[in-house]
Amino acid sequence: MSFVLYILAALTVAGGLAAVLLKNTVHCALALTVAFAGLALLFLELDAQFAGFAQILIYIGAVAILVVFAILLTRGSETPKGSAYSHSPLVGLVIAACVFAVLGWAVLHSTAQLPPGTTSATPTVTVADIGNALMTRYVLPLEIVALLLTAALIGAVIVAMHEKEGSR
């Protein structure tokens, strides 16, 4: 239970909160990237180097940018006039709180029963190992994901494509 974890957790949670609470949409997006960065650092803290960098590359490099683009394309960049929240936000909050309560309770309850011996032992996982695993044991999921990504790419393009005049 290191000191770094506290900092990173604080950073991440702060970013997440900001992303959810801020009024200006673009600020939310930027805060989201902060959260992403925090998560990436958490991954690194967990010795998951590859996952961490992948997180940065994909989420900060791609998803965040996508979000920003979407915001600008939907003219969402200027802060909304009325309330930023939908009807009866309290209900939503309560429900979220319930979920957190359940999850937290489950976590604490279950980890309490965990045998304490299995915590240390830093795994030495090189990128090569990951590559091998991807190419051998997880090759089928890899292919499927590749297919999915292609489909998603095409789908996204078609969905967001600009209809020509008169087609609608």
Added chain:
Amino acid sequence: MIEKADQIFVLLGHWLVSFLPAALQKPALVLLAVVAIIVTFPALFAITVLLERKGLGRMQNRYGPNRVGPYGLFQPVADGIKSLTKEDIVPLSADAVVHFLAPVLLVVVVFMGYAVLPIGRNMTLVNLDAGILFFFAIGASSELSVFMAGWSSRNKYSLLGAMRAVAQMISYEVPLLMSSLAVVMITGSLNANRIVDAQNQYTYGLPHWYIFTPWGFAGFLLFAVAATAETNRSPFDLPEGESELVAGYFTEYSGFKFALFFLGEYVGMMGISGLGTTLFLGGYSAPLQVLGFVPSWAWFIGKIMLSMCVFIWVRGTLPRLRQDQLMNFAWKFVLPLSLLNLFVAAAWRFMGQGFLRWVVCSAVLLIAYVVMARVGMKREHFGPRSYRYAE
């Protein structure tokens, strides 16, 4: 003696930290290295700026800066002082926080990239197992700062410039990655040092640089194009196209923040040329075995400066593209070719030694290049606008 010259900085560092208690030595060493980087590359940046201004001047039949000091050698210093002392204007309607954070983030990110570059033998700040990936991840997040700068300025030129820049960076990041992947694939490692070591060997005194293989050569060209676009250098400098958007995403920046952007841009260029050097030009290894006595870091710096000169040369030579041409070029020409290059590299790997693979690989790449260029020209892929901003 040669060994000493080669390792001079390492030894120096160790000597310096040796005064500290053992517990602090390791962090101190790191700190030292960081400082060294943060000092060295801005210095190079100053030289480059001078070089660029003078070189461009020559190319355009005029003297460059020649007033400050002998041959205007102190021009960068003057510029630095000027930009430091200038008033820092922040537009009233601008989003102050983001407006401030943008250049900082850029510079930070850009400098972070150097962490994994082997500047010389045993001169890698953090020898990461996934170094190249790290570099790209960091590079990707520089787009964010560009966007922040453009958006926070509340200025349509800035915004358009930023959107252009981001779109362009995203588009060219893909071929950049793809062309580097070939190297990674061949080396079998994402570790920069390993990649350099793989190239740092000689037959008949000639190096095993990847640029001296068909796929490596093609990959290097693609990488160079993508890198030029990635760093918004001409001919891909639309985001800063003075004729259309005053100065692109840092129109509203002045004083030190502008200087930071300036710095960030050039240091980023150096960083990415450092990556290119590492990937294709054998990193810090000497071009000929007989030149091995020259210290490795000198080679690395030399190669970086050389590529900077190329950047300058290109800027002085080529006209600027149009936005849709830019996009089509990325998606319809560079990306397919880099994908093909990946396959060719794989083929190269499995065609064993011998002469045949040279012929086959070069032939495939050459034919693909010619055909695609022809088709692209005929179909006028560089034709009507294909890219839209917010409607």
Added chain:
Amino acid sequence: MAGPLWLIPTVPIVASGVIALLKQPRRKLASNLAIGSMVFSLLLSLVAFAHVLSGWMHGALVRETSNFTWIHVGTTPLDLGWVLDPLSAVMLVMVTFVGLLIFIYSTGYMAHDENYTRFFCFLSLFAGAMLGVVIANSILLLFMCWELVGLTSYLLIGFWYLKPSAAAAAKKAFLTTRVGDVFFLLGIVWLFGQTGTLLFYHGGAGSMETHALTALLLERSAFGLSAATAIGLLIFAGAAGKSGQFPLHVWLPDAMEGPTPVSALIHAATMVAAGVYLIARVYPLMQAGMPAGGTTTALSVVTWVGAFTALFAALIAVAQNDIKRILAYSTVSQLGYMMAGLGVGGVAVGMFHLITHAFFKALLFMGAGSVIHGCHEEQDVRRMGGLRSRMPLTFGTYAVGMMALSGVPILFSGFWSKDGILEAAQHFRLSKGPFYMLVFGALLTAFYMTRQVSYVFFGSYRGHAHPHESPKSMTLPLAILAFFAVALGAIGTPAWPWFRGFLNSTPVAFGLSGFDEPGLLALMGTSTVVVFIGLGLGWWLYGNKSPHADQPDVLEAAAPPIWNALRDRLYIDEFYGATVIAFYWWWAKVADWLDRDIWGGAVAGVSWLFKLGARLNRFLDANVVDGTFDKGCEEISVGGGLLSRMQSGRVQTYLRLLALAVVLLAVILIWSSRA
């Protein structure tokens, strides 16, 4: 050798299939494909021909077949197969060769047509089908290809389907030939029923071989005819339909609406000859039980019909003004000659005329096409004239063709082939009628050809266009055909009756002894005289003077009624119109009346009853059922409203419910697990 024979028709068909897939702009490729396939077929045909020839040289009758069972219908197998014998070999070479020339010609003629590719698609499809007819050893296969040929002919006549006349002509051709084909089919079925085999030659078991034939002879049918005769007649009806024999000739002249290459290939050289070929193919059946030196009923019918057609069509041809119609009618009459030749003189005589005619008639048609092309789609001979100087090449070749057709002695093939027919007709036992008809026909032939040529090529030009010589691709085939129109005569002279020998596979030797036959020289003299009378007459009436386009024809001035009768094709079409078509019209009316008034009335009554019932029903509904039903509906809708309140259409509401559900589930899970 018979094995790979199937390639010959298949290749053009495949080519046509490929062309059908081509896009409109790929014109060059399309024509090249078609021509290439034809070249291929021609080469194969030549190989086959050489094979047969060598066999004949060694004094053996070459008849190789390759048969296989196509499908079993119930237990009876339907056999297909192909045969290679002198007949098919000669026919193959002729069809492929003429076809190839006409293909080449078409590239020039159709150069400006936007449906170029379609044209070549149809053309090579036709070529394939025709070749299929030629090599067929199974009457079923023959019939299939026969119909396919009919189809392509229909498609090509109606090629310019935007012209109503063309569409009508296509329909007419299709239906008229159908009439013949129905009989043909009957014949086929009967033959199959009798002999139990579809194959012509099947090592003794074929329907054209003695075993089957004798059986057929013994079989009696209506009017005391032997089955052989009856079947023969039925098949001849089919042949008459295709070959435009009286009374089914009406479609052929109208078929000239199609593009000229089509007229040349299909309606002069090959398809119309298919009928003749069919008769030649089933000749054993036709002549089954022929007494020595005598003839059979079937053959005599063939003879009479042929001779009559020859004369009758020649008469009509005299009074036509459309350059292509003249040729069309002359084709009909020449086909009559062939039929008569088959009837009186056996296969060789008819086939020889078929071959020579194919060449010079194709030549004439293509010449006419060249003229039309040169005069910018002008077809009326009266609006031409003096083209001799304007298109010399066309004129030269056309003259050759014309002389071959009218049978100018010694030099031209037409003379020898026609002479063979006349000679055979002279020895016809039953009567001399056919002979005189044919002789008179020959005279008329010479006459109307002279008339046409002098109209078109002599005198002064009376049109408004600016005639010009046609491109190489059109004139070159003309030249080649002209050469053959002359040269082919050499293989059929009495002195060296090579062709006959080849077909009957009997050895031939060169020797003037061939002329010693009694009456042969006299006959040749007669025909020569006749021909020259025709030519002279024609030249005297029309030669070199150029009547104005609208002023009446010389003969018209002389005898208007006859002229009009001839010009209106002896009112055959009108006759059909007044009888057959009128009958159908009337019958259709009757059927319509029945439908409308009897059945229609009944249906109307029933429906009225139903309507009544429906009205009643509706009344009940409106006043009894609905009252209660609507109430129920309201109740339900009220209840539904409550439920639908939840369906707020807001995504987040759903999300919330989802999350809530998850929470509840988790809680339940945990609780249950603890308990």
Added chain:
Amino acid sequence: MTPLSGYLLVAALLFAIGLAGALTRRNAILVLIGIELMLNAANLNLIAFWRYGPHPEALTGMMFAIFSIAVAAAEAAVGLGLVIQIHRHAQTTDLDAINRMKG
């Protein structure tokens, strides 16, 4: 309290935050942002379990995380495309305004 539970709690908190965002924000894009947060929380869980699980060398959790990252990228692309399309049709991204499916 073990480090594992620490990470898990962070993940749970992040998940709850994301959920709250998704449930309460008006703007469709922000709802998507919330969903992204939830996904990331899940990733964190996976990685944490991988790290403190009995068999880290089996890489299972890591792989799941990587795959889910990849899938999340696709999800984001499609989702944002949909949002843009919705904006084109309804001229708004306000989820309360888009209730055409109201029963």
